[in-house]
Amino acid sequence: MEIDNLKGLRDFIITYNQIADECFNYCVYNFNNRNLSNDEELCLHNCTKRFVSSQTRLSRGFADYQMNKLNQANQVPK
Amino acid sequence: MNANAQLTQQQLQVASEIEIEMMQDLYTRMTNSCHKKCIPPKYHENDLTKGESVCIDRCVAKYFEIHDRVGKKLTALSTQQAQSQMAEAQAAATQS
Numbered sequence: 001m002e003i004d005n006l007k008g009l010r011d012f013i014i015t016y017n018q019i020a021d022e023c024f025n026y027c028v029y030n031f032n033n034r035n036l037s038n039d040e041e042l043c044l045h046n047c048t049k050r051f052v053s054s055q056t057r058l059s060r061g062f063a064d065y066q067m068n069k070l071n072q073a074n075q076v077p078k
Numbered sequence: 079m080n081a082n083a084q085l086t087q088q089q090l091q092v093a094s095e096i097e098i099e100m101m102q103d104l105y106t107r108m109t110n111s112c113h114k115k116c117i118p119p120k121y122h123e124n125d126l127t128k129g130e131s132v133c134i135d136r137c138v139a140k141y142f143e144i145h146d147r148v149g150k151k152l153t154a155l156s157t158q159q160a161q162s163q164m165a166e167a168q169a170a171a172t173q174s
Contacts, residue, residue, distance in 0.1 A: 006092050013100045016152060020145040021107040028144065031116065031136040036143055044144060048151045 015055065023047035104145065112137035 027043035028036075036044070116133035117126075126134075 006089065006096060009093075010096045010099075013096065014103070016149060017100060017103050017107060017145075019152070020104075020141075020148040021111060023148060024141055024144045025111055025114075028137075028140050029115065031133045031140070034136050034139050036140060036147075041147075044147060045151065048148055049155070052152070052155055 019048060019051045022051065108138065108141045112141065 023044050027040050027047060030037070030040075112134055116130055116137050
């Protein structure tokens with residue numbers, strides 16, 4: 001049970017690394033400064049929120065697909 | 079009591095393995111991203127120029143800064159989601 005929670009944590013951290021990588025690659029292209037500019041911060045904020053919203057929507061679609069498959073499998077023997 | 083202590087130790091071990099794996103993943107991604115951004119694929123010289131070295135230093139700093147901020151935003155977003163879900167559940171309970 002706790003191990004399942006840890007697996008969920010692992011998936012979360014994988015997604016976290018992915019978000020940080022993608023948003024960095026897209027938002028940061030100027031290395032004149034060591035600090036993040038306002039534009040980069042705004043881009044990062046938008047990028048993170050969009051990524052999370054798209055993940056939520058995708059997982060909902062996936063859950064619907066699985067439900068449909070399960071219902072089909074339950075109906076076939078009858 | 080002993081079983082609980084063993085489970086915690088097992089949890090700790092799994093958690094630390096996960097952390098090591100995530101650190102490796104972070105390191106790989108960071109090196110790939112900064113190499114792509116800072117080092118053009120021109121191989122006339124074998125040493126890094128000063129500009130490339132400075133770029134790499136700043137790239138690493140920015141990458142980890144972004145990594146930290148994304149972590150904070152994700153925790154903020156997930157607590158926000160949890161709070162709105164609880165509010166919805168409470169509203170549904172009071173209605174019924």
